[in-house]
Amino acid sequence: xxYDTTYRVSYGDTDQMGVVxxxxxxxxxxxxxxxMLRSAGLPYAELERRGWFLMVIEAHCRYHAPAHYDDLLTFxxxxxxxxxxxxxxxxxVLRDGVLLAEGYxxxxxxxxxxxxxxxxxxxxxxxxxxxxxxxx
Amino acid sequence: xxYDTTYRVSYGDTDQMGVVxxxxxxxxxxxxxxxMLRSAGLPYAELERRGWFLMVIEAHCRYHAPAHYDDLLTFxxxxxxxxxxxxxxxxxVLRDGVLLAEGYxxxxxxxxxxxxxxxxxxxxxxxxxxxxxxxx
Amino acid sequence: xxYDTTYRVSYGDTDQMGVVxxxxxxxxxxxxxxxMLRSAGLPYAELERRGWFLMVIEAHCRYHAPAHYDDLLTFxxxxxxxxxxxxxxxxxVLRDGVLLAEGYxxxxxxxxxxxxxxxxxxxxxxxxxxxxxxxx
Amino acid sequence: xxYDTTYRVSYGDTDQMGVVxxxxxxxxxxxxxxxMLRSAGLPYAELERRGWFLMVIEAHCRYHAPAHYDDLLTFxxxxxxxxxxxxxxxxxVLRDGVLLAEGYxxxxxxxxxxxxxxxxxxxxxxxxxxxxxxxx
Numbered sequence: 001x002x003y004d005t006t007y008r009v010s011y012g013d014t015d016q017m018g019v020v021x022x023x024x025x026x027x028x029x030x031x032x033x034x035x036m037l038r039s040a041g042l043p044y045a046e047l048e049r050r051g052w053f054l055m056v057i058e059a060h061c062r063y064h065a066p067a068h069y070d071d072l073l074t075f076x077x078x079x080x081x082x083x084x085x086x087x088x089x090x091x092x093v094l095r096d097g098v099l100l101a102e103g104y105x106x107x108x109x110x111x112x113x114x115x116x117x118x119x120x121x122x123x124x125x126x127x128x129x130x131x132x133x134x135x136x
Numbered sequence: 137x138x139y140d141t142t143y144r145v146s147y148g149d150t151d152q153m154g155v156v157x158x159x160x161x162x163x164x165x166x167x168x169x170x171x172m173l174r175s176a177g178l179p180y181a182e183l184e185r186r187g188w189f190l191m192v193i194e195a196h197c198r199y200h201a202p203a204h205y206d207d208l209l210t211f212x213x214x215x216x217x218x219x220x221x222x223x224x225x226x227x228x229v230l231r232d233g234v235l236l237a238e239g240y241x242x243x244x245x246x247x248x249x250x251x252x253x254x255x256x257x258x259x260x261x262x263x264x265x266x267x268x269x270x271x272x
Numbered sequence: 273x274x275y276d277t278t279y280r281v282s283y284g285d286t287d288q289m290g291v292v293x294x295x296x297x298x299x300x301x302x303x304x305x306x307x308m309l310r311s312a313g314l315p316y317a318e319l320e321r322r323g324w325f326l327m328v329i330e331a332h333c334r335y336h337a338p339a340h341y342d343d344l345l346t347f348x349x350x351x352x353x354x355x356x357x358x359x360x361x362x363x364x365v366l367r368d369g370v371l372l373a374e375g376y377x378x379x380x381x382x383x384x385x386x387x388x389x390x391x392x393x394x395x396x397x398x399x400x401x402x403x404x405x406x407x408x
Numbered sequence: 409x410x411y412d413t414t415y416r417v418s419y420g421d422t423d424q425m426g427v428v429x430x431x432x433x434x435x436x437x438x439x440x441x442x443x444m445l446r447s448a449g450l451p452y453a454e455l456e457r458r459g460w461f462l463m464v465i466e467a468h469c470r471y472h473a474p475a476h477y478d479d480l481l482t483f484x485x486x487x488x489x490x491x492x493x494x495x496x497x498x499x500x501v502l503r504d505g506v507l508l509a510e511g512y513x514x515x516x517x518x519x520x521x522x523x524x525x526x527x528x529x530x531x532x533x534x535x536x537x538x539x540x541x542x543x544x
Contacts, residue, residue: 010306011316012159012299016205021148022464022513023434027284030431034282034342044283045342056430060468069152070306070317082183105430146442147452148435158328158377159302163420170418170478180419181478192294196332206442206453241294257322284429288422288477295420341424 002078002132005035009071013073019066026059029091029105034076036089040126052120056109057086061103071095077133084118085109102134138214138268141171144205155202158243165227165241166209172225176262188256190243193222197239207231214268220254221245226268238270273406274350277307281343291338299329301363301377304347312398324392326379329358334373334404343367350404356390357381362404374406410540412488413443417479427474434467437499437513440483444497448534460528462515469511479503486540492526493517498540501506510542 007028015021037044044054067073074094081088086108093101111117143164151157173180180190201211210230217224222244229237247253279300287293309316316326339345346366353360360379365373383389415436424427445452452462464513475481482502489496501509519525 010303012157016150016154018152026431058470062466146439159298167418194334196329286424287427290424293420
């Protein structure tokens with residue numbers, strides 16, 4: 001099962017080519033995974049309050065077709081892999097069912113002192129509910 | 137005496153109208169005042185290490201002419217007013233001597249616990265070296 | 273009558289002081305006025321398709337209390353003034369009914385060639401439906 | 409031969425974890441490749457004036473250690489691959505010689521109508537002057 005959330009493209013998201021600036025997709029991915037966790041009852045803000053932090057280790061995005069100002073985008077997210085200290089979350093950006101971009105983020109678990117720490121077990125359980133594989 | 141620093145407009149700074157997005161000027165103002173303080177030997181990062189923080193209370197910008205991708209802008213800054221707990225810094229954005237935008241930021245001094253605190257005296261002395269009034 | 277829309281603060285919106293970066297409020301104002309126009313049946317994207325553009329002439333914001341990561345903010349917008357070529361839109365940022373920030377943007381009407389042009393009459397009528405005055 | 413340019417981290421670049429927000433690295437990469445091209449006498453803005461556009465097809469970043477507010481970063485760039493219609497540019501983000509992040513962007517050449525077009529031969533020659541391979 002994947003998780004879908006929507007987002008409206010702002011003017012500030014665009015660049016002079018008339019499309020969403022490529023760098024903004026990583027913030028889109030962040031919004032997508034945040035809403036996925038919230039939907040499962042464990043907001044990321046709560047995770048930080050408990051002393052667990054997720055640092056991005058790797059990010060990747062493939063751009064298939066541009067998104068434009070005022071587009072209502074769907075961010076589809078799920079977990080592709082999870083180990084004791086890392087998790088890989090895939091996010092697809094769609095408009096009217098068409099895949100515009102797809103990417104993933106690998107997050108590592110750290111404690112308050114930024115030392116590697118095992119992922120919160122409740123967090124892992126929640127993540128296992130959502131699955132999504134990259135299309136290409 | 138005012139302080140000048142330069143900045144190169146990135147693609148990400150632009151929007152689909154082909155000009156720098158209006159919201160980015162406030163980050164320009166932040167870059168401008170940071171370099172002004174550094175030039176006087178008191179980087180803002182050092183101020184924070186000493187336990188002094190500046191919170192923005194008010195920001196204002198007038199846009200006269202657009203800035204474009206790849207423009208080499210000059211940010212001209214100086215202090216318009218300073219009291220025991222507040223400082224008003226004016227910044228002008230110029231290209232080839234032409235004023236594109238002008239604005240100010242009013243900063244309030246707070247301590248680590250975000251309580252109002254008197255401005256660091258060394259900081260006030262440094263700020264008094266730089267003066268700039270709004271043109272309009 | 274004013275118009276309310278909501279927005280979820282992303283991680284990318286915050287800065288190292290643990291609050292929403294002051295420059296991001298101008299993008300919040302843009303989102304707010306865009307949704308206000310859409311609610312009235314005239315999306316700004318449609319306005320641009322008809323050849324009318326709005327350029328920001330002036331922007332202002334007063335910051336009363338910080339917004340934080342994951343806050344669900346309400347953006348309340350309305351028109352404070354409208355002339356033949358300019359419009360002033362006020363936006364308030366609220367969390368649980370508490371005013372965090374308030375500001376305005378003055379927009380000037382231009383045509384495709386960026387020459388000053390009278391505001392689209394339908395647009396003016398729509399704007400008159402929404403009113404909001406600054407609190408302070 | 410690779411190309412180095414420097415960048416000062418702004419407050420707006422940081423997030424509440426006290427480090428540069430991961431999404432901002434893609435804008436860093438854009439700044440890096442822009443300066444690389446300028447150094448070779450072919451600014452990207454000039455390329456667009458001639459009717460050649462580069463669209464990002466793929467972007468990737470590995471984060472090794474965080475960058476902080478006010479850091480003076482070095483962006484090191486070079487070309488890893490170039491074909492008739494695509495180019496892969498690698499960028500490393502360093503602070504005092506230490507690698508903080510590394511990534512690449514694959515750009516596709518398009519004309520004014522966003523159709524795939526062969527890369528400008530002068531542009532290809534210039535790109536061949538700069539080489540850089542990913543470390544890992």
